[in-house]
Structures are given as structure tokens and as C-alpha cells.
Amino acid sequence: MHRFKKILLVYDDTPSGVTTLAKAVDLVERNRAHLTVVAVIDEIPRDYRMLLTAMTPDEIMNLARKDTSTRLEEYIAPFSETGRISTKVLVGQESIAIIREVLRSGHDLVMKTARGMGGKLGMLFGSTAMHLLRKCPCPVWILKPEENRRFYRRIMAALDILPAEAEESGLNQKIMELTISMAEIEGSEVHIVHVAETPDDHLLLGKLDIPPEEIGKWSRETRNMRIGKLDEFLGRFDLGDLQHQEHVLQGWADEEIPQFADQYRIDLIVMGTLARAGIPGLLIGNTAEKILHRVNCSVLAVKPDGFISPVTLDED
Secondary structure (H helix, E strand, O other), X not given: OOOOOEEEEEOOOOHHHHHHHHHHHHHHHHHOOEEEEEEEEOOOOHHHHHHOOOOOHHHHHHHHHHHHHHHHHHHHHHHHHHOOEEEEEEEOOHHHHHHHHHHHHOOOEEEEEOOOOOOOOOOOOOHHHHHHHHHOOOOEEEEOOOOOOOOOOEEEEEEOOOOHHHHHOOHHHHHHHHHHHHHHHHOOEEEEEEEEOOHHHHXXXXXXXXXXXXXXXXXXHHHHHHHHHXXXXXXXXXXXXXXXXXXXXXXXXXXXXXXXXXXXXXXXXXXXXXXXXXXXXXXXXXXXXXXXXXXXXXXXXXXXXXXXXXXXOOOO
């Protein structure tokens, strides 16, 4: 079971944020981990700028830190008896400050409540969440705002079993380990999904003149090959006690995965956000980016081994 040991939670005192805190504390207790709850303030917080005529910038920052620290302590107070929670005030641009704290302190999971609109009105994930999903070196768990639900009924593992990069980087391995771990903790039903872009997806665009029966044959052969590869990969894991289903879909991943998530009422998608490792400038794959723009559920996103964040500890 994949166990997190140093979890960072982004402060959010909304009712949904309090639910996220409760979920984080539950994870901490199960994993015997430590939770750091962080709040990020600007260099000179907007609410304090009116004091510039009466106080020095350092005095203003000290006041802002003190006020924020007090709010953090009040936020975690219901769970303080666990002895596994601390708080920290960070300064700077929110996503950059969080990633630097991850690099500095070696956190292995970041949790944040989504702040976007979601649904038919717009993206569920706001700008900070998207920056973390793109650039944070450790897994990032963005939770859909839900005031009452603390446990997930259905979890999807989105696998890309064909590219050599996914196998070499251990990305699919990470996705399945996290999915199994989360399902055991949450008591969830698991849906293991792979989308096969079969020949007809390309040929139906009218680029080649090939008989329909040939296209159908290629599609069936491709799908059967993907099913075989998926079964071979899943043979590495003990899924005996896990309530799970396997799905090989045909089409485009950025369309099929969000549609599947809606159809099956998925609560959490575990997915990779990068296809290649070791390239600081390559932040997120196009397919993953499109999926994140279209889903309306929580996401736990992982990077491949060797991912290098473009954010460094050097100050700008």
C-alpha cells in the first residue's frame, strides 16, 4: 500500500474546506503521517496596505503573519489532539510558495479544495490548482467542494498502457498503487479505464480510403491487443479483495474519460499528468490538460519518476 508520510494541506475555511481537513486528518491517522496546513499571504497583503502610512512594511508583515497564524490554529483546533498537525504561514504567489514548501520540506502529497465553478458553468479547478497539477513534483489531490461527503464511492484509475514512457517512468504503477490504497481507505468501487485510439478514430476523418470491413477488423484487433496488455499489467497487483471493473474504451481519451466519469458518477480520478520525464519545460500533456478542463470530480494527479519541477527554491 502506498503510504503518504508528509502531507501538505492548503488552508480553506469554507465548509467544503473543513470537510477536506477532516479527510486529510483521517489519512494522516491511517498512515501515521504528519499534516502541515499552510496559508499563503502576499508580500504586502491587500487588506493591510492601508496601514502603510502608519507602519513599516516589516511591521505590517508581522501583523499579517500573526493574524493568519491565529486563523490557522482555529482551523485545526478540532483535530489538534491528534498531535500530528502543524501550521505554517507562507509568503508569495500561492502556487509558487506551495511548491517551494514541497521542495524545501519534502512533502509527498498536496491536498487542496477546488475553488472553480465546475459543472456546466466552467472549470472545477481554479488557477492555483492548475498550476499545482502542472508543476508540483509530488502527487496533488484536488478535492471537489462537498460539504458533507467524506468518503468516495467510486474511484477511476485512468491508465495509458501503450507508451513506453509510461512504463519506463513507473507512471501506471504509481496510478494503480494510489488507486488501490485510496480504495482500501475509502471502501470504494474501482473502475480501471484505458482508452484505445483505434484505427477508425483516425481513418473516419476521411484521410484514407479503406474499406469499412478493414477498418472494423483493425479496430477489433487493436482493442483486443489493448485488453491483453491491460490484463498483463494488472496481473502485477493483488485485486482479489477489491471491488473493481476493467474498461477498454474506444475514442479519444480527453473525450471518453470525462464522459465515463459522468456516466458512472466517479468521485475521484487517479491519473498521470505527464508523459515524459526529466524535461523541466514540459509541464503537462495536452490530453491530461484537456481532461482536467472537462471533469467535474476530484482528481489525484501523479508525475512520473524523474519529473523536474520548473519551480526552484531560488527566489525570483
